[in-house]
Structure formats: C-alpha cells, structure tokens
Amino acid sequence: MIEFKIDSLSDNLNKELQEKIDTKTKPIGSLGMLEKIAFQLGKIQNSLNPTINNPNVVVFAGDHGIADDGVSFYPKSVSYQMLYNYMEGGAASTVFAKQHGIKFNVVDAGVDHDFDPSLPIINRKLAYGTKNYRLEPAMTKEQCLEGIKRGAEVIEEIHQNGCNFIIFGEKGIGNTSSASLILSLLGDISLEECVGRGTGLDKEGVKSKFDLLNEGLSKYNQSKDPIDVLTHFGGFEIVMIVGAMLKAAELKMTLLIDGFIITSALLAAFKINPKVKDYCLFAHKSNEQAHIKMLNIMGGEPILDISMRLGEATGAMVCFPLIKSAAQFMNEMASFQDAGVSEATEEI
Numbered sequence: 001m002i003e004f005k006i007d008s009l010s011d012n013l014n015k016e017l018q019e020k021i022d023t024k025t026k027p028i029g030s031l032g033m034l035e036k037i038a039f040q041l042g043k044i045q046n047s048l049n050p051t052i053n054n055p056n057v058v059v060f061a062g063d064h065g066i067a068d069d070g071v072s073f074y075p076k077s078v079s080y081q082m083l084y085n086y087m088e089g090g091a092a093s094t095v096f097a098k099q100h101g102i103k104f105n106v107v108d109a110g111v112d113h114d115f116d117p118s119l120p121i122i123n124r125k126l127a128y129g130t131k132n133y134r135l136e137p138a139m140t141k142e143q144c145l146e147g148i149k150r151g152a153e154v155i156e157e158i159h160q161n162g163c164n165f166i167i168f169g170e171k172g173i174g175n176t177s178s179a180s181l182i183l184s185l186l187g188d189i190s191l192e193e194c195v196g197r198g199t200g201l202d203k204e205g206v207k208s209k210f211d212l213l214n215e216g217l218s219k220y221n222q223s224k225d226p227i228d229v230l231t232h233f234g235g236f237e238i239v240m241i242v243g244a245m246l247k248a249a250e251l252k253m254t255l256l257i258d259g260f261i262i263t264s265a266l267l268a269a270f271k272i273n274p275k276v277k278d279y280c281l282f283a284h285k286s287n288e289q290a291h292i293k294m295l296n297i298m299g300g301e302p303i304l305d306i307s308m309r310l311g312e313a314t315g316a317m318v319c320f321p322l323i324k325s326a327a328q329f330m331n332e333m334a335s336f337q338d339a340g341v342s343e344a345t346e347e348i
C-alpha cells in the first residue's frame with residue numbers, strides 16, 4: 001500500500017480567522033453556513049485569504065459484476081453510454097461543470113467497454129468491470145492497491161496544473177450497492193439499514209437488492225479492514241477515488257464531497273487515515289436514505305439538502321457557487337474599520 005502523509009490542520013490561525021469573519025460589515029454570524037465554510041477553507045489553506053484556484057472535477061467510472069443480478073433500476077450498459085454523453089457535454093455533470101467554470105475530467109477506472117484512445121478519457125482501466133461479489137470477491141487485493149495508487153496519480157497530475165480545489169464524481173451502474181456494503185461493514189450498521197433505492201427501485205426492488213447483497217455478505221469473512229472491504233465489495237471507481245482523496249488531502253487540497261457513493265469512498269479513506277476528513281467540505285445530503293448515516297459517522301455537516309440523488313458530482317457542483325461566495329466575502333468584503341461603519345454597541 002502506498003503511504004499517504006496527511007498533516008493535521010493547524011489551529012494557529014483559528015482566532016484570526018474568526019476575528020476576520022466577525023469584523024466584516026455584517027451582523028456577527030449573519031452569513032450562516034458561509035462563515036463556517038470560509039473558516040474551514042482558511043484552516044485548510046492556513047491562510048486568512050483563501051482562494052479557489054483552477055477547480056477541477058474528476059469523475060471515475062467503473063462497472064460492477066453485481067449489476068448483472070439486477071440490483072439497479074438501469075442496465076449496466078448505461079455506464080459506458082454515459083461516458084459518450086460526457087464527451088458530447090450532455091450529462092448533468094458536464095452541464096454543471098461548464099456552468100461553473102470547473103474543469104471536467106473523466107477516468108475509465110474499469111468500464112466494461114473499449115473507448116477509442118483518441119477520446120479525452122483518462123485511461124486507468126484495471127479490468128472490464130468487477131467480479132460479482134454475490135459469488136466471489138469483486139477484485140484481487142493487488143487490483144485494489146493498484147487502484148488506490150492510480151487514483152493518487154491522477155490527482156497528482158491535476159494538482160501540478162495549479163488546482164487546489166477538487167470535486168470527485170463517480171459513474172457505475174450498481175455502485176450504490178457497493179456503497180451500502182461499505183457503510184454496513186465500516187460503519188457497523190445492519191445491511192438492511194444501509195440499502196436504498198439507488199436509481200429508483202421500488203419497495204420490492206429494494207428488498208430483492210437487499211437479499212442479493214446479503215447473500216454476498218454472508219459469504220464474506222466479515223473483516224472490517226478497509227482494504228479487505230474494498231477488495232471484496234468495492235468498485236474500481238471507488239478504490240481509485242479512495243486513493244485520489246488520500247492524495248488530495250496529502251497535497252492540502254480542499255475536497256468537496258458529493259453524495260452517497262463518494263461519501264462511501266471517503267468513509268474507507270477515513271478508516272485508512274481519519275485526517276482526510278479535515279480537508280473536506282460536505283456539499284449535500286443525498287436522498288439515498290443511508291447517506292446521512294455515513295455523514296454522521298464522520299461528523300460531516302451537509303451544506304445543501306435539496307433532494308438530489310444523481311451522483312456524478314452533481315450535488316457538489318451545484319454547491320460550488322456557495323463555496324466561491326465564502327472565499328469571496330473573506331477576500332473582498334470590507335471590515336467595519338475599513339468602511340467606517342459602526343460596530344455593535346456593547347451594551348443595549
């Protein structure tokens with residue numbers, strides 16, 4: 001396993017950051033959550049003037065053997081078809097990236113399809129999809145560790161281009177199933193409480209999804225080691241995201257966390273090194289029912305709750321302008337002193 005050295009965040013600037021926020025020309029606390037975001041950005045960057053430089057989104061895509069069992073409302077082929085949709089700029093993810101000026105990257109982590117090498121898809125394919133973990137481990141331990149390494153390498157390249165703000169996305173039919181199993185094992189929560197509708201299963205569909213996943217879980221040795229869990233139940237896109245997150249934190253980037261699947265990758269990364277969480281902002285609470293349980297385990301406070309359940313980093317991207325506003329007010333708003341505005345009277 002490659003080593004990740006993630007620094008603890010320093011508390012040195014805490015007082016000054018809070019003072020800077022409180023002395024802006026506004027009632028104390030009146031910018032609500034934006035104030036918390038600005039504080040966290042300042043802490044991550046160890047600066048009173050945090051900036052968002054060259055923001056990137058990177059969507060990792062992979063196929064899942066379990067999808068052949070019908071755990072999703074949609075067929076496996078949607079995974080590769082959506083990558084062509086990205087190429088045309090027609091997916092929610094590409095539309096929002098364009099809207100917000102976020103550079104869009106897509107990585108083939110293990111899609112069951114051959115893409116023409118001339119397409120702007122970063123090829124880090126580990127295999128043509130995982131094995132069906134109802135019957136056998138999704139991947140080998142070597143593949144899992146190689147995936148973590150490849151994910152880290154992708155982030156290193158993006159960082160070299162001057163990016164300090166990274167958004168992760170995923171694409172892979174059946175991957176809410178992996179995310180549920182990861183939550184159940186790493187969060188010590190019964191599987192039943194972790195399974196949800198994904199792309200839109202009805203009650204019966206969710207029951208059948210649970211039965212299939214439970215069959216896989218009953219054949220597993222129940223190890224809670226994050227690498228064992230990822231090897232057995234992961235997706236190639238999920239393991240690459242784990243490596244990408246750990247590397248991004250090592251590089252002191254800010255990570256904007258999307259929905260259920262991305263948070264399951266963060267939970268695994270958190271079990272490898274809990275410091276990764278300090279570099280994160282949590283964009284939204286997904287409508288996938290167990291997402292909030294994941295957030296609670298890590299103490300992640302979601303910024304938005306607007307009933308989204310799409311993935312592909314879409315929840316994070318719609319939240320992005322709020323993060324920008326937080327950085328902007330820190331850098332551009334006048335203080336009471338700058339503007340000659342009277343501060344609150346001490347006694348009323």
Ligand SMILES: Cc1cc2ncn([C@H]3O[C@H](COP(=O)(O)O)[C@@H](O)[C@H]3O)c2cc1C
Nearest residue numbers: 072074170171172173174175176198199311
């Ligand atoms: C057209 C389409 C676009 C998507 N974009 C993201 N997902 C999301 O849904 C899938 C996970 O849900 P499940 O586990 O139920 O398959 C993933 O591909 C995820 O990215 C999509 C799903 C579909 C159908």
Ligand SMILES: O=C(O)c1cccnc1
Nearest residue numbers: 259260261286309310311
């Ligand atoms: O919250 C998510 O990321 C999510 C939920 C359902 C389906 N796909 C993604």
